[in-house]
Amino acid sequence: MKWDVSFETRCQGMDLSIQDQYHAISFPIYQTATFSRSYLGEESGFDYTRQSNPTRSQLESVVASLENGKECIAFTSGMAAVTAVMGLFEPGDHIIVDEDLYGGSVRLFNDVCKRYGLEFTYCNCSTGEVEACIRDNTKAVYLETPTNPMMHVTDIEELSKLTKDRGVLLIVDNTFLSPFFQNPLDLGADIVIHSGTKYIGGHHDTIGGLVILNDTDVAGKIRLILTTTGAGLSPFDSWLMLRGVRTLAVRMERAEKNARAIAEYLVNSPHVTKVLYPGLPDHPGYEIMKKQARGFGSMISFEAESKEFAVKVLNNVDLFYFAESLGGTETLITYPLTQTHAAVPEDVRERLGINERLLRLSVGIEGAEDLIGEIDRVFAL
């Protein structure tokens, strides 16, 4: 559904066609397993919550509209969403994957999907390596941009010219920027995935995943997988996500402002040897980001001067949480090596630079002065 209003207004989920009898402003949580009928043949649109549920459908309408997609399907987690998308492929199909990816996706591809006969080639999509990896049986290219955690940026529109030419699906995990900053479908991607756990939910209080696309036939196949495997987001979690998404625009703006201030601070710190933030003008993906996104997001990776320094930071933060995940209102600091990217093979981690000095920040919406004060304090210990 595309409502002819601004992004910020669409976040409010104002679908005027849905009105409950009490005129609730917060969309109701339809906490029911099943839906009754008055007579044989009556169609209310909902039968059984494993298949579909009004609260989940409302979330799907809102997120489809934010990603400028025709269809959205809401899953119990980001990983359930990626798994369902992998269900589109047959044994013997080949998928090209960006080598810098959330570790859980890498584990899914290597430890689960390969057992079902899917073949994967990893490459750096941001440096034009995809074309050389295409084979006769290549069915999809799968990537994140910016990547997690090394912040490589791929030109989605450029890559989509290649994939469209070859009849290959382009699948983009848009979790890092959220639909507020980037809409891959508008740039030629075929399928967009979100860990809704992150910016869309936005409060580190629920897990969910979303798949958004324009092709209704492919959407039907993904819905069949959701219905059959029972991977649909529950009514309550759908409601939490609807509630979170209402403030998506203001959260993204504020978090990005904080992230820019922190990135500048880190660039000037003698204890930091590298800052990976695509909003820095000397970042290799800066110009592409300016072209394809409306902002740079609030994820920053940086390399500390030593492993000991990185560990000191992790062990002493008070205002930030030392935790996995990202995209919530609170700032999190993560150690990709042992947390988010532990499942990535060691040689790949080494090649990419996911080392013992690398830290990742998911910048929240706190006061920038407090966040910088906290970094200052911990660095000085």
Ligand SMILES: Cc1ncc(COP(=O)(O)O)c(C=O)c1O
């Ligand atoms: C970029 C990205 N994609 C997908 C996922 C998986 O999402 P979930 O944890 O909701 O299953 C994550 C989780 O951290 C992620 O960072």
